[in-house]
Amino acid sequence: MTTETNVPLDCHTFTKIGYKALQSNKHYVLFLCILFVGAFTSTAQEQKVVPLTVKAVQDTIIAPLFLAPLESNGVVKDSVATDSLNQKPPLLLDKITYKAKDYVRLSQKENKIYLYNEAEIYYQDTELKAGVITMDYVKNEVYAGRLKDSLGNYTQLPYFKQGSQIVIPDSIRFNFDTQKAIIFNSRTEQQAAAGALGSDAMKVYAEVTKKENDSVYFLSEAKITTAEDTINPDYYIRVNKAKFVPKKKVIAGFSNIYIEDVPTPIFMPFAYFPLAVGRAAGVLMPSFGNDPNTGYFLQDMGYYVPLGDYADITFSGDFYTNGSWGMRAASVYTKRYKYRGNINFRYENQVRSQKGFSDYSLSKNYNIQISHSQDTKASPNSRFSASVNLGSSEFYRNSLQQRNLPNTQNNTLSSSISYSKTFPAYPSVNMSLTATHSQLTSPTAQEDNPDNITMTLPTLQTSMERIFPFAKRDGIKKGFIQNINFQYDLNAQNRLTTNDQDFLTSRMFDNARFGARHRIPISTNFKVAKFFSVSTSANYEDVWTLETFEQRFDPETNTVVRDTISGFDRFNQYNFSASVGTTIYGTFDFGEDKKIQAIRHIVRPSISYGYAPSFDQFYDQYLDGNGNVVEYTRFQGTLNGVPRLGRSNALSFSVANVLEAKVRDKDSTKLEAKKIPLLSNLNISSAYNFESDSLKLSPLNLNGGTTILNNKMSINFSANLDPYAIDNNGTRINTLNINNGGSLLRLTRAQTNITYSISSDMFGKNKDEEEEEEDPFDYVAQSGGRTDDLFGRADSFQDRPMDSKPDGDIENPRYGTKIPWNFRLAYTAGYNNRARENTFGNHSLMFSGDIELSPRWKVGGSSGYDFQNSGFTLTQLRFERNLGSFNMRFNWTPFGQFKRWFFFIGIDASILSDLKWENRSQPIRN
Incomplete structure (x- = not known):
């Protein structure tokens, strides 16, 4: 079965x-x-x-x-x-999505997909956009190309992006399996540094590019440039073959620089272009030249090293064939919301002439700059800050560096390092520890003051907040009793004076002086008759010192001998004062239909009375060689002065004035008038001493200031007017000047300062002014120089980056003219007539300005005239030409002690800043 x-x-x-x-x-x-x-x-x-x-x-x-x-x-x-x-694993690891504007056609016979017009394909991190795209879905390969319009122009160039890498070629073949590609006429942009934009980015153009993998590209017939136009750049570096690693480097063979498609004699057998994003260590290329005084030289040769994420350091040096050399170290550090600062150290070993010649000299000059500032949010109750500028007095005037030209006009170097701490518990106490330094640098000042350096190491300042013992802490204080308050403050210093030779040696402490001053001020205030403010105060001082000076007359040598007595000693003194003042308003109305609608005058008069006893107990006597009694105090020569000798009983008065105008606005849409200051302040003060046996009336002091021309011009002035006459020797006598045949008051001193700034932007319509942020590490400002260019500009563009043009087309209308310009002016005059000198101590006019003759041409200059010495001050002429990717500058000081010139041409982009040519002259010293 x-x-x-x-x-x-x-x-x-x-x-x-x-x-x-x-x-x-x-x-x-x-x-x-x-x-x-x-x-x-x-x-x-x-x-x-x-x-x-x-x-x-x-x-x-x-x-x-x-x-x-x-x-x-x-x-x-x-x-x-x-x-x-x-x-075998699947070849495609993700889904491919695609679309097109006109059509997407699938050909099963060719195993291809055709996308036309605004075609796009997306696969994982790969993005491809083009006019036409053909994709073979058997080979997993795509081809992208451009479209040609009716006029024969190509549009919709392929846009290929993989990860963060972007390539814009004419056509591209890309395989999704192997990630390899063949790119024709590609253009890509690599950021040279963190945050670099525009001309600071490196552009790479290549006729044929083979993408081996995500990190390696091979280029053939490539152009490397930082110009905005990569199709027709104004300059480029042509390389035959190169290996391109995005965000890291370009390694090229034979390279040649082309300018306007014309080859230059500048070529390299091989080249290396770093493209690392962020900061990277590297060599700083020097500038070279020749000078009759120093010979051939290399300047600013150095090395840059980043130190973590918050700091860096730059080492550089200069070398001259005559034996001179210089070295510098500069470091900048910053941490947001914490602190920021920089440190500069500069040293120059300067050789003049040759050994054996009479004019041979060797000088060693140095300069140290330290700047540190702490963010207020970092530690509300403590703060550390530093501003240091110290070194040789001759450093700026004799420096071999062109960048120090504006600093040759500085007469003083100053420094300050301080730490402060606040104890907020009631009563709050504020303590600060400060070290200061002041140094005269001008030859005239050093002749008048041989010990031209003054330092405090350190100064201790302590103050306690105001205490109201008869009033509640949070209540309203009324009347004489409740407003009684007192404070306490301490100022202790260790001050020393020295000179350049003894500075930073043990001899600088030979003239050190220590002193401490304790103060307890007591005051109160109240109203009288509703309109008068009355205040009274008493002040107690206790002065300490660690050494005093006894004096005696030595008959054998017929001289006064001073003996230094070491040990603690002190004296105290006190005084009383009271004042009454009020405020008076006066308005002159002209009518709202007038251009000037009203003028308001504010007057603040005040009368003060002060009394201080004489402290004779701190004074001694000795007999001189003629038998005369000489009175002295052992505290003479100490840091905080001497006790008061003679009683003071004086009445002083002052009047403060403010004058304002109410003017109708030119803009008819604004309903309210605007206020214009006619006189920002005008203060008059004097005093009368009841205890003086003669010359009881003090000179009249007058000072004031105002701003005009829409706050563009500032005017400040001061003067002293003496009511007493002088004799033939220039000594004041107890006779009123008007009774001696003169005027009511005699002008003894006057000072005026006028500054004015104007630019073409002032005449623009509906243009808001934007204040430029100041560079906290500006070299000239840190060196004590002016923040403007009235003393000239630094010639070195390593410390001062070149101004960059804004992106976009330059505005240059055919039937219009736009010429930006600016102008600055400073006038100062000082008049002296204490003993009928009738002379000007200083009288000078300084001016500077810039004008853009065309969108790419800019000229400027700064100069001044000294009316007292009948000569021009430091004069500088500046010329600048923007050549697209290049910048050309020529600075010239045509005459004077610091006669020199400087020429520079180089690429704006920081990544190729070493491609430059500089030539300069050394200062001609008289």
Whole structure:
């Protein structure tokens, strides 16, 4: 009998079993075998299952698509498992999405997809946009190209982006599997530094680019430039072959610089262009030249090193063939919301002439600058700050560096390092520790003051807040009693004077003086008759010193001998004062229909009375050689002066004036008039001493100031007017000047300062003025120079980056003219006539300005005239030409002690700032 069994189709397994009749002559034998097997099987099922110790081995036989047929005994003939080790992974790891504006056509015959007009393909981090894209979905390869319009112009250039890398070629072939690509006429932009934009970015153009992987590109016939136009750049570096690693470097073979497609003689057998994002250590290329005084030289050769994320340091030096040399170290550090600062150290070893000649000289000059400022949010109750500028007095005037030209006019170097701490608990106490330095640098000042350096090491200042003992702390204080208050402050100094030779040696402490002054002021104030403010005060001082000076006359030498007495000593003194004042308002109305609607005059008169006793107990006497009695105090020559000798009983008065005008605004849309200051302040003061036996009336002091021309011109003035006459020797006598045949008051001193600033922006319409943020590390300002250019500008462009033009087209209308310009002026005059000198101590006019003759031409200059000495001050002429990617400058000081010139041409972009040419003259010293 034959039976056929069908398995469901979804098993994909078909089994066919056939049965045949079994024939045997010995039926009992078969029956006994069946009984034996059944008994053995029953016994095994009742026992515990014991696992076999055979080690399992993975079957490596590949299973067929269909299961093997079963034998008649029901056992599978062979079973094969699928091997997963040799299985090839899928080629595409993500879904590809695509679209196009006009059409998307699928060709099964060519196994390709065609996308036309604004085609886009996205796959993982790869983005491709182009006018036309062809994708082979068998090879997983895509081709992208441009579109040509009816005028023959190409549009919709391919845009290829993978990760953060962007390439804009003419056409590209890219394989999704291998990630390799062939790019034709590619243009890419690499940022040279963190935050670099525009011309500071490196542009790479190549006719053929082979993308090997995500980090390596091979270029053929490439152009490297920082110009905005990569198709027709004004300059580029042409390389035949190069290896390009994005964000890291470009390694090129033979390279040649082209300017306006014209090759230059500047070439390199190989080139390396670093493209690392952020700061990186590197060599600073020097500038070279020749000078008759110093010979051939290399300047500003150095090395830059970043120090972590918050600081850096630059080492540079100068070398001259005559033996002169200089070295510099500069470091800048900053941490947001914490602190910022910089440190500059400069040293110059200057050799003049040759050894053996009469004019040979060797000078060693140095300068140290330190600036540190702490953010107020970092520590509200403590603060550390530093502003240091110290060194040789001759450093700026004799420096071999052109950048120090504006600083040659500085007469003083000053420094200050301070730490302050506030204890906020009531009563709050503020303490500060300060070290200061002041140094005269001009030759005239050094002749008048041989010890031209004054330092305090240190100054301790302590003050306690004002305390009102008779009033509640948070209540309103009324009347004489409740307004009584007192304070306490301490000022202790260790002051020393020295000169350049002894500075920073142990001899600088020979003239050190220590002194401390304690003050306790007590005051109160109240109203009288509603309109008068009355205030009274008393002040107590206690002065300490660690040495005093006794004096005696020595008849043998006929001189006064001063003996220094070491040890603690002190004196105290006190005084009383009271004042009454009020405020008077006067308004002159002219009518709202007038241009000047009103003028307001504010007068603040005040009268003060002061009394101070004489402290004769601190004075001693000795007899001189003529038998005259000489009175002196042992505190003469100490730091905080001497006790008061003679009683003071004086009445003083002052009048403060403010004059304002109310003017109708030119803008008719504004309803309210605007206020214009006619006289910002005019103060008059004098005093009368009741205790003086003569010359009781003090000179009249007058000072004032105002701003005019829309706050562009500032005028300040001061004068002294003496009511007493003088004799033929120029000494004041107890006779009023008007009674001596003169005027009521005699002008003895006058000073005026006028500054004026104007620019073309003032005449623009609806233009808001934007204040430029000052550079906190400006070298000229840190050196004590002016923040403007009235003393000239620094010639070195390493410390002062070149001004960059804004992005976009330069505004230059055909039928219009736009010439930006600016002008600054400063006038100062000082008049002296104390003893009929009738002379000007200083009288000079300084001016500076710039004008842009065209969008790319700029000229400027600064100069001045000294009317007292009948000569021009430091004069500088400046010329600047913007050449697109280049910048050319020429600075010239045509005459004077610091006669010199400086020429520079170089690339604006910081990454190629070493591609420059400089030539300069050294200062001609008289």
